[in-house]
Amino acid sequence: MSDWPRTVSLALTGASGVQYGLRLLECLLRSGTRVYLMLSQPARVVIGMETDLQLPGRQSELARALGGLYGAAPGQLHVFGEQQWTAPVASGSGAAEAMVICPCTTGTLSAVAVGASRSLIERAADVALKERRTLIVVLRETPLSEIHLENMLRLTRMGAVMMPANPGFYHRPTRVEDLVDFMVARILDHLEIPQTLLPPWGEPDADA
Template sequence: MSAPRRRIALAMTGASGVQYGLRLLECLIEADVHVYLMLSQPARVVIGMETDLSLPGRPAELARTLSALYGAAPGQLEVFGEQQWTAPVASGSGAPEAMAICPCTTGTLSAVAVGASRSLIERAADVMLKERRKLIVVLRETPLSEIHLENMLRLTRMGAVMMPANPGFYHRPQRLEDLVDFMVARVLDHLAVPQTLLPPWGDEPGQGD
């Protein structure tokens, strides 16, 4: 009997940088992870602005569209609406092992930091914190105000991992996709999902010669 798929939640909010979230989704599906996906309405707007994708509005149709786009197995990708409170991610008894908010707006950061739980994304993040499971926040904002920094510190103290979208350049990126992959690789590392997008430091060809 094969082992069950790992279950990881991915939320995308209305910050710039939807390429990070979409690439992360692609990599999670390739890694045979069962993905619970949540998109805020602002995230859908930004996806239309920053990509050529035209996504349907209904969760079931969106799941079919993205499953076909990224080659997901039947049932591997589940999409939930913002107010779908019966979703597994809304309860500790059905929670996945980890969650990434990628990209994350400062508004979502604030709501999660104070436990607002006004949407399924916010509630799912709250569940991760209360269940002591991994929550990764890929914040996309600059400059950062004192409010943002305080909210980041508050969530860090609760156990969340703050991972601002700050790609590195030591791997000498040649394309925009290389910068996206840098961040996605770091998120995958923290999710303990095997990845080949970026070698560990010290394993780059020619390093140490």
């Protein structure tokens, strides 16, 4: 039996907006959730462009670096390579309770929608769908073409949750981090993981 109350698979792909995925990783680890993390090669490139992080190349070193940065407990964060087919997420018997692709490129969206499974990220999403697990797709693209919309509809009909990176403003954000936290809070809500980043609609902000 697992020492962790819950396990979530998190995939970062090469869309702009890696801040959403990294902040979600931080919040998941802080909540005591075990995380199976997957980064595509384009995601590594975008992280270098959009953040000051210098990520090591090896998976074990990457797990230590991110685990140290976000305070992961021993054994809480596992990082898998794009072609690591022996990873638990590649099989229904080892799949996490939920999976989030954040941010998600339109290419990844398309591949998941047709079951391409060319990489571990795509295979893990395919497994989540076939096992009827929660799959949240945080698409980061605009404008959306008919192809994108059709793929989103196809996945929605399969049971996936389409959650485009579309932060609200009713909480009156004053920093970029507030916009990031808006989206991360909505993702955590759908994962049913308690969060204090954003109060529910109609409830006063505890920090106000």
